[in-house]
Amino acid sequence: MHSLEHLVTLLFWLAVAALAFGTMRRARLWRAGAAAPFSWAQLLTVPRRYLVDVHHVVARDPYIARTHMLVAGGAVAAVALMALNYGLMLYSPLLNGAIVLAAAVMLGGSYLVWQRRRAPLARLSAGPWNRLPYTLAAFALGLLALGLLPAALLSGFFAAVIMLALLAGTAELVLGIGTGGPMKHAVAGVLHLAFHPRAERFAARSTALRPLDLAAPVLGVEKPTDFRWNQLLGFDACVQCGKCEAACPAFAAGQPLNPKKFIQDMVLGLASGSDAQFTGSPYPGITLGGHAGAPEQPILPALLAPETLWSCTTCRACVEECPMQIEHVDAIIDLRRFQTLERGALPGKAPEMLGNLRETATQGGYDNAARYHWAVDLNLRQIKPGESVDVLLVAGEGAFDMRYQRSLRALVKLLQAAGVDFAILGALETDTGDTARRLGDEATFQAQATRLIATLSSVKFGRILTADPHVFHSLRNEYPALGGRYTVLHHTVFLAGLVSAGQLKLGATGETRPITYHDPCYLGRYNGETEAPRALLRQIGVNLTEMERSGLRGRCCGGGGGAPLTDIPGAQRIPDIRIADARATGASLVAVACPGCTAMLEGVVGPRPEVIDVAELLAAALEVQP
Amino acid sequence: MNQERKRLDPRRPFVLNPAGLRRITLGATGGFDASLLTAPAHAPAVKPPRLQGDPAGYLLVAAHSLRGVLDAHAHQAIAAAALLASPQQAVIVLVFGGLDEDLRAHGADLVAVLPAAGEQDFAPEQELAWLCEFVTRYAPAHVFMPDNEIGDGDLGRRLAVHLEAEIATHVVELKPGAVAMYWQGGAQLARGAMPPVVLLAPDVVETSLPFRGAGETLAPPAIQVPPGRYQNRGLREIAASALALEEADFIVAAGNGVADIPTLEAVAAAFGAAVGASRVAVDEGKFPRDKQIGATGKTVSASTYLAVGISGAVQHLQGIKACRHVIAINSDASAPITKRADLSIVGDAQEVMTALLAELARRNWADTARESV
Amino acid sequence: MSPQLKIAALVSVGRNPASGAPRAARNDVLALDAALALAPQVSVLHAGDAAPALHDYLAYGAASVEVLPLPPEADALAPLAARVAGYDLILCGQRAEAGQGSGTLPYRLAKALNLPVVSAALELTVLGDAVEIVQFLPKGQRRVVRVSLPAVIALHPLAPRAPRYVYASLRAGCVRSAPAPLAPPSPPSPWRSEPAVKKPQKLKAPETRQGHARMLGAIATESKGGALVREGAAAEKARAILDYLRANRLIGF
Ligand SMILES: Cc1cc2nc3c(=O)[nH]c(=O)nc-3n(C[C@H](O)[C@H](O)[C@H](O)COP(=O)(O)OP(=O)(O)OC[C@H]3O[C@@H](n4cnc5c(N)ncnc54)[C@H](O)[C@@H]3O)c2cc1C
Ligand code: SF4
Numbered sequence A: 001m002h003s004l005e006h007l008v009t010l011l012f013w014l015a016v017a018a019l020a021f022g023t024m025r026r027a028r029l030w031r032a033g034a035a036a037p038f039s040w041a042q043l044l045t046v047p048r049r050y051l052v053d054v055h056h057v058v059a060r061d062p063y064i065a066r067t068h069m070l071v072a073g074g075a076v077a078a079v080a081l082m083a084l085n086y087g088l089m090l091y092s093p094l095l096n097g098a099i100v101l102a103a104a105v106m107l108g109g110s111y112l113v114w115q116r117r118r119a120p121l122a123r124l125s126a127g128p129w130n131r132l133p134y135t136l137a138a139f140a141l142g143l144l145a146l147g148l149l150p151a152a153l154l155s156g157f158f159a160a161v162i163m164l165a166l167l168a169g170t171a172e173l174v175l176g177i178g179t180g181g182p183m184k185h186a187v188a189g190v191l192h193l194a195f196h197p198r199a200e201r202f203a204a205r206s207t208a209l210r211p212l213d214l215a216a217p218v219l220g221v222e223k224p225t226d227f228r229w230n231q232l233l234g235f236d237a238c239v240q241c242g243k244c245e246a247a248c249p250a251f252a253a254g255q256p257l258n259p260k261k262f263i264q265d266m267v268l269g270l271a272s273g274s275d276a277q278f279t280g281s282p283y284p285g286i287t288l289g290g291h292a293g294a295p296e297q298p299i300l301p302a303l304l305a306p307e308t309l310w311s312c313t314t315c316r317a318c319v320e321e322c323p324m325q326i327e328h329v330d331a332i333i334d335l336r337r338f339q340t341l342e343r344g345a346l347p348g349k350a351p352e353m354l355g356n357l358r359e360t361a362t363q364g365g366y367d368n369a370a371r372y373h374w375a376v377d378l379n380l381r382q383i384k385p386g387e388s389v390d391v392l393l394v395a396g397e398g399a400f401d402m403r404y405q406r407s408l409r410a411l412v413k414l415l416q417a418a419g420v421d422f423a424i425l426g427a428l429e430t431d432t433g434d435t436a437r438r439l440g441d442e443a444t445f446q447a448q449a450t451r452l453i454a455t456l457s458s459v460k461f462g463r464i465l466t467a468d469p470h471v472f473h474s475l476r477n478e479y480p481a482l483g484g485r486y487t488v489l490h491h492t493v494f495l496a497g498l499v500s501a502g503q504l505k506l507g508a509t510g511e512t513r514p515i516t517y518h519d520p521c522y523l524g525r526y527n528g529e530t531e532a533p534r535a536l537l538r539q540i541g542v543n544l545t546e547m548e549r550s551g552l553r554g555r556c557c558g559g560g561g562g563a564p565l566t567d568i569p570g571a572q573r574i575p576d577i578r579i580a581d582a583r584a585t586g587a588s589l590v591a592v593a594c595p596g597c598t599a600m601l602e603g604v605v606g607p608r609p610e611v612i613d614v615a616e617l618l619a620a621a622l623e624v625q626p
Numbered sequence B: 001m002n003q004e005r006k007r008l009d010p011r012r013p014f015v016l017n018p019a020g021l022r023r024i025t026l027g028a029t030g031g032f033d034a035s036l037l038t039a040p041a042h043a044p045a046v047k048p049p050r051l052q053g054d055p056a057g058y059l060l061v062a063a064h065s066l067r068g069v070l071d072a073h074a075h076q077a078i079a080a081a082a083l084l085a086s087p088q089q090a091v092i093v094l095v096f097g098g099l100d101e102d103l104r105a106h107g108a109d110l111v112a113v114l115p116a117a118g119e120q121d122f123a124p125e126q127e128l129a130w131l132c133e134f135v136t137r138y139a140p141a142h143v144f145m146p147d148n149e150i151g152d153g154d155l156g157r158r159l160a161v162h163l164e165a166e167i168a169t170h171v172v173e174l175k176p177g178a179v180a181m182y183w184q185g186g187a188q189l190a191r192g193a194m195p196p197v198v199l200l201a202p203d204v205v206e207t208s209l210p211f212r213g214a215g216e217t218l219a220p221p222a223i224q225v226p227p228g229r230y231q232n233r234g235l236r237e238i239a240a241s242a243l244a245l246e247e248a249d250f251i252v253a254a255g256n257g258v259a260d261i262p263t264l265e266a267v268a269a270a271f272g273a274a275v276g277a278s279r280v281a282v283d284e285g286k287f288p289r290d291k292q293i294g295a296t297g298k299t300v301s302a303s304t305y306l307a308v309g310i311s312g313a314v315q316h317l318q319g320i321k322a323c324r325h326v327i328a329i330n331s332d333a334s335a336p337i338t339k340r341a342d343l344s345i346v347g348d349a350q351e352v353m354t355a356l357l358a359e360l361a362r363r364n365w366a367d368t369a370r371e372s373v
Numbered sequence C: 001m002s003p004q005l006k007i008a009a010l011v012s013v014g015r016n017p018a019s020g021a022p023r024a025a026r027n028d029v030l031a032l033d034a035a036l037a038l039a040p041q042v043s044v045l046h047a048g049d050a051a052p053a054l055h056d057y058l059a060y061g062a063a064s065v066e067v068l069p070l071p072p073e074a075d076a077l078a079p080l081a082a083r084v085a086g087y088d089l090i091l092c093g094q095r096a097e098a099g100q101g102s103g104t105l106p107y108r109l110a111k112a113l114n115l116p117v118v119s120a121a122l123e124l125t126v127l128g129d130a131v132e133i134v135q136f137l138p139k140g141q142r143r144v145v146r147v148s149l150p151a152v153i154a155l156h157p158l159a160p161r162a163p164r165y166v167y168a169s170l171r172a173g174c175v176r177s178a179p180a181p182l183a184p185p186s187p188p189s190p191w192r193s194e195p196a197v198k199k200p201q202k203l204k205a206p207e208t209r210q211g212h213a214r215m216l217g218a219i220a221t222e223s224k225g226g227a228l229v230r231e232g233a234a235a236e237k238a239r240a241i242l243d244y245l246r247a248n249r250l251i252g253f
């Protein structure tokens, strides 16, 4: 009996040593990454970030929330108690009783893990992850036996079995971090929360890309060690839950992208290895085993196919779903930056568009003076340098698109009806450079931004109004880092404000068809703005039927991130899936609030619900006023 | 010099075309065959000759022929010379390559043919020598050439540089004694006195003339230069169907409304056209991706674009902005393509394509029949 | 690759057709790209001002651009010919985008240096002391021509090359100006240019038709396009297409 307790103490301290050693070994891999700010005090943020931010995501799946609470809570409590009781050699029966309780909780949790893994979801990984319920249960059972069985039984054969069970469980728990096993996530996850590369996100929704220093020796990420060390750490936190995979529109469309596999490939890169052992879903159309990486090896194409990199629509659905708060999009943009700025290697029409931006300040290569042709007969005020106005309307690239001009004209009608003091930039307007930035062309983005900021500082205005969520996002969230600070409003938010202030009086819509609303990623997920368009639709008497994926979890139309330009083939098109989502609600009209979504959804052929901007629906309701 | 001109046998077989011009049946010799006279009831009078008396000066037109005929662009160069010539100035046409057509209707007074200038061979030194021989012999006031890619643009520039003469290229406007051409990629129009060498852009001259040229034969230049610095290593031909769409001059494109791809390909083959497709047709796997035309596909500039079963979404139309003649076959008269098309056929794609093939086959049969007579 | 080859790429300042913004001229970029495919070291030369748009050539792979300063309106031929004398291969675009764009420079340069000149080049291969050029001809024809080095070669716009714009190499390269030479005064240009607002007029025979016929003619040309054929059997519709093609001389049968 005595000897067994001492054995457990020994085991405990050995385990602590193994954990420390493993963590240090793994940390060496992370520290090969580029510099990022660091302070031990950041560790203090973990409890809050875990209990609030992680829980917020995990709670969307109550089953797994419960499971994780039981397993992790039980394990953490048991280990802490063991540290006391065995680590410090107290050997108190009372503490043993507490350990038994904790172990029982953990065992219950392990059962739930086992249940879940009996019929695993496609998004889950197999392999080592499949043994987890058993090793966790072994650990819990070992502790239970240790605490519950009479001393007489704790010798000889039984003692050996118990020790073996404890050993197996402990090995799972502590060797994971050093060997890259499933339990790696526990250590890496905690550290990742502490040293998160986008710490701002724990304060408020944070989606702006970080400006790239164009004088840096290497632009963007070529090899794993070009990532900042805390990004590498972040990749290691992945639990392969596949939430991101299930949310990814590109994956659903059969394009060769799977955000979960992408993160795992980055792990292979930082730790050296090939994807032959990967047990989750592969990139659609790319068989496993063909890719391998190492910390100092270029990531493309040996570890990652270019088609994978260019399939992403930057919709952030993966980030939104990730319980481990991993930043897939930032990593993808870092890789794109290198490909674009250091190699000029962009597929499809992307290089042409970037050339257009540089030469014409429009994406389509238009004569910039034509940007306001849509408004020639509307008698709009074009602001001139030195003048001032309350609301400055920035139209974006959609102004060149005949279809979207209808939405813009509807918006103008509403503004005029509400007596808003507004003006347009006219031919002074140039592109925000947003799409260039998503394609990794930071140089063109910054040049476009500098130009537009100079224009904007030549006029005085209270607020910027735009109907394009991409313009909205870049002006509102990304221009401040470059010195452009403005109050920017999306038209749905602005109009909702006018309505609630009583400035804009709307009647009931004449629309009798069933309607659903599609959230643009750059309005919803990027800016958290999901309520204003719905409030407006309610205002005119629309009874919305929501799609299964809506609001912050809405599904992308496929139009973001320059994806329509890189145009990586898949099994189907993302907008086709989105229209199917809409059809499933029985809607025959999809309300939208973005020129990109309008174009993508209208590009779906065959009979489909009609696609109409919220502004158009409101403008029509203006006409049927009582 | 006059004795060098070989007169055409006025009794060579010919047919009268609707414009009242005699069409010589080439290759045939012998007397007049009345049965070939198929003049319409109201045949207009034969057009009057332009040249008055013996020529007192010359304008020279030089152009390469292809399979025995000059193309429309070369005809325009001849017509330009004829319209600009004074009644005493004769228009000499120097043809590199064989010639099986009558150039009188186009205004040629004297025609010299160099069948030896193989239309496929690159022999700029020899051709320049011939051209220079004519320039020295006739001292033309101006040399007109089509600014094309079948050799005339190249030769014209060589001539100007060789003579150290002023040249106007891609000329878009001609007036007596003056020309205009685009500068700054089309933003500026530059005008000036007509220089010795004038290279014409296509379609800047109306070729219907109120007069005819004398159309007499002139002995070609005879000078021979030794083989020079340019070695020909052969020709390659890319089948129309394999031609890059950017280069194709005639495109037959299929959309979602085309079910039967072989028929569409047969139509394209009959026209010698390249095959393109809308994104939907590509997505369905009916065509490879490099056949896609539009915003995310190829941007094409064919003269003729036959859009079969294509609705004409903006993203598609973006790719065909530069096409001059758009013809649509669509079952829906209100499809957006009909607004872009110069001719819209409302009907079932399959039926119209089949009828088109039948019509073309009939015509081919007629052509072969005529040739074998 | 023949590293010992001395290759020059002549580049000009191009012009975006929509905005008029200066840029690297597309055809010259093709020439530069073709040159870089043949030799790692290429002299990239520009006669004129050290315009900012020349930096685009750095992005397309030029290690540096050497500017041969030129007084405005002066002829680029003399300084270029002096600079490229002794080079094996001189590549340029077939026609400039800005300026006069007459496409005569390669010919004049070849004459000044007494070199062969081949234009409309799609692909080129160096074979010992000769270069083989695949030349563009319309309608899918290609002609292969061989000339001995040195030679002047002008690239066709359809040359199958995919030049890449790389910001990092723009950042790494430089545009250098040679000392300004004493350029001879150039003769005044015989051309006057004005903004092209009006469509150029077609040259045609003086009108001889009487009023009615003329009006009919005017109507006929006015009603360009937009014709819609709804009725009739498929065969008639097919004939309508053929008639249209024939009327516009788009087919030869
Ligand atoms: C970002 C983006 C980029 C895009 N890029 C491109 C691009 O590059 N190229 C491109 O083509 N599209 C592109 N699209 C898609 C485009 O919006 C249209 O969806 C597509 O062009 C439609 O193809 P279609 O005309 O073949 O098919 P449909 O729109 O289905 O039209 C088929 C047409 O055929 C007609 N038809 C049907 N049956 C028959 C019959 N039996 N006989 C005759 N006619 C018949 C119908 O009346 C209809 O007009 C893009 C879309 C987006 C959103
Ligand atoms: S951002 Fe969207 S498209 Fe890109 S990986 Fe994430 S979910 Fe997929």
Ligand code: SF4
Pocket (backbone or CB within 6 Å): A237, A238, A239, A240, A241, A242, A243, A244, A245, A259, A260, A263, A318, A321, A322, A323, A324, A325, A326
């Ligand atoms: S990245 Fe996040 S969401 Fe995706 S598998 Fe890993 S932990 Fe799950």
